[in-house]
Amino acid sequence: MNRTPLSIAFWNYDRVQPLVSGAIDIDGVDASFHTERIVTEIFKGMIADRKYDVSELGMTYLLRVLDKPDPEFVGIPVFLNRAFRHSAIYINNASGIERPEDLAGKRIGELALYGHDAGVMPKGILSDEFGFRPETARWLIGAIDFPMEPVRYVPQPHPDHVQVEWAAADADLGKMLEKGELDALISADVPKCVLDGSPNVSRLFKDFVSVERDYYARTGVFPIMHTVAVRRELAETRPDLVKALYAALCEAKDSTMQGLLRGMTFNNMSLMLPWATNLLQENRDVLGQDWWPYGVAKNRPAVDAILRYHYEQGITSRQFVADEVFVPYLMDT
Template sequence: MFDRKLDIAFWDHDRMQALRDGSVAIDGVDPTFHSGRIVTDIFERMIKDRAYDAAELGLSYFLRTMDFDDLPFLAIPVFAARAFRHSAIYINRASGIAGPRDLAGKRIGELALYGHDAGVWAKGILSDTFGVTPDQSRWLVGGIDFPLEPIDWVPQPHPSGVAVEWAGGATDLGALLVDGELDALISADIPKAVLDGNPAVGRLFENHVDVERDYFRRTGIFPIMHLVVVTRELAEERPDLVKAVYRGFTEAKAACATALARGMTFNNITVMIPWLSALIAEDRALLGDDWWPYGIARNRSVLDTFLRYHWEQGLSKRRMTIEDVFVPYLLDD
């Protein structure tokens, strides 16, 4: 028996497909699932139009809504996207950047927002580990490889002491990096020039996999990019349904992880990635058998680190806590 229809939006992630194909149900909910041309289409429709009852949002996009006069959303501890972000820092090889500290004084591009999710992590890591802070550089915000209109549906703060410009919708930051008009670039998306092997550009950390694995060993942090939010009204009026949505996402993720692990028996032959089974085994040895954890308990440190970075980088009006942003009845999960 369905208690309520809910509109739920998320990108085409493998860990959520069991919801979309119906093999995992959400108790008491008749769901309609939505997506978008790109993942930020989902963000925009949720923030501008309140188009869904629950939706995937970038962590920084969500935190910016916490500064609205009328709080629109609360989060549930479902982490739709995670990625290590040492690999998100690209350089022009002629820029004189041999290591992280050489970023000081340079002109750096950033994808979409000053403080997009990958940028918050990368800047925080540069600051914590190498003493390189955003105010030491000049920033140009724009698109990569296709035109990008300004993301004017969320606040775009930055500290007065940090030089930030908008590049314009037709500007390609990847091309500027190749041409040397940018010394470096921080981007969640990999520029086409890097994918094509253009010799003019590369990564700040060419051995980024080793660096990122060492980062996890030292910190226990597997960076979170996106989470799932629900409308404040739903969170306040129907905790039972919000808990059911959380359980549904959790069961769908577990089904995906189980299929990958069981697939190792047959060398994961259903997937076109050579040596995938060996990579899964290596990741499980480092990250644990549940290598993509949901819930607050196993993610408290990573979440608190992002909240600190967001505030330190001038993107939040106050230093928020986990208790400020998540529904209270899932804090103990």
């Protein structure tokens, strides 16, 4: 049987390893798998360098591309990276910020983009639940802790009434937060000063796990960070291959999940993580038996939220709907 070669790029997630190892096959595909030092380099490889046929993409990267004429890519409803993001808001402890409403009037750093994937969700939540508006703060966009090339390969819009600056190439927003040069920071990556336990910094939401679990219980939103994009031409001409890719990604995720569940019998001793079994059970109690769902139906609240937030925050020119983001023949998943 002839197989179609496809170049596929993901970060090194446990949920894709059964594909990368060859334990799970993509029907009809001769796949070559690729990864990079940091995940944004995968995005650049797909969007700017046209290196891959299929690639992980941050939701905001995909939506910024879709907002251009004749977009080259389209999504499939697989969500490789997702995270609750109340915990992504950090503060300098001398800034006078004690509650979300205190962010108004402050100087806030943000990693990589105005509206990076871990920034859109917190801003949306702060707006929905606490009345915070991004235009009431001053924003500085830059890197933290390690070198990162500026993201110049996607549009970088922001509303005219929001004050946004870009930091110098050698700036470290984490160090600026610790020194008090920033009042707060929103970042997908945890700043070194936080990991090191600096007394100068903390999270805005101290008991963030309880806050995030309560948020899920009330909204049904498990925030989506990254999806999977395919070249539109491939999606339109070979739906059989895209359906096979979706099925294989689902099987790989389910295989990894089942491995973790089987490991609970032996207290997940393969993981160097105390209380891992208890955490898995707690997650299943809160999020359900399929705690990391793929497909459209189980992810409607999260998809609708991220699409609405992009529009409300001026990242996309209009509010997209799921049918415009994902291939039509996987909308019933």
